[in-house]
Amino acid sequence: MIIIEKNVEISILCQIYGKLLTEKQFMILDDYYNNDLSLSEIAENYDITRQAVRDILKKGENKLFEYEEKLGFMKKTMEQEEKIAIILSEITKIKSKSSDKEVSKILEHIKHELNCLV
Numbered sequence: 001m002i003i004i005e006k007n008v009e010i011s012i013l014c015q016i017y018g019k020l021l022t023e024k025q026f027m028i029l030d031d032y033y034n035n036d037l038s039l040s041e042i043a044e045n046y047d048i049t050r051q052a053v054r055d056i057l058k059k060g061e062n063k064l065f066e067y068e069e070k071l072g073f074m075k076k077t078m079e080q081e082e083k084i085a086i087i088l089s090e091i092t093k094i095k096s097k098s099s100d101k102e103v104s105k106i107l108e109h110i111k112h113e114l115n116c117l118v
Contacts, residue, residue, distance in 0.1 A: 013064040016073050025060035
């Protein structure tokens with residue numbers, strides 16, 4: 001299982017579920033996690049208090065985690081990417097041990113198709 005930093009996790013969740021948030025929640029989360037703006041900068045941009053920004057961030061984060069808990073798209077995607085990486089590694093091992101050019105060609109095609117999925 002892959003462990004990711006909270007900031008990266010929220011950024012990924014925003015990409016997946018961001019359209020399900022209110023526009024303001026999405027914009028503030030995007031500014032904070034993707035554009036690296038401070039609470040003060042965001043508050044100034046939206047003409048609200050730092051506390052309001054903090055509240056919107058918390059509510060937005062909670063919604064994102066709730067969507068992920070119910071739908072699990074990020075978890076499924078990460079598991080798929082992990083499995084694809086394992087398959088690609090195994091294909092590389094087979095290809096390096098095989099002297100058959102036709103097999104190598106087929107394996108290269110499979111690698112290419114799998115890389116397109118990631």
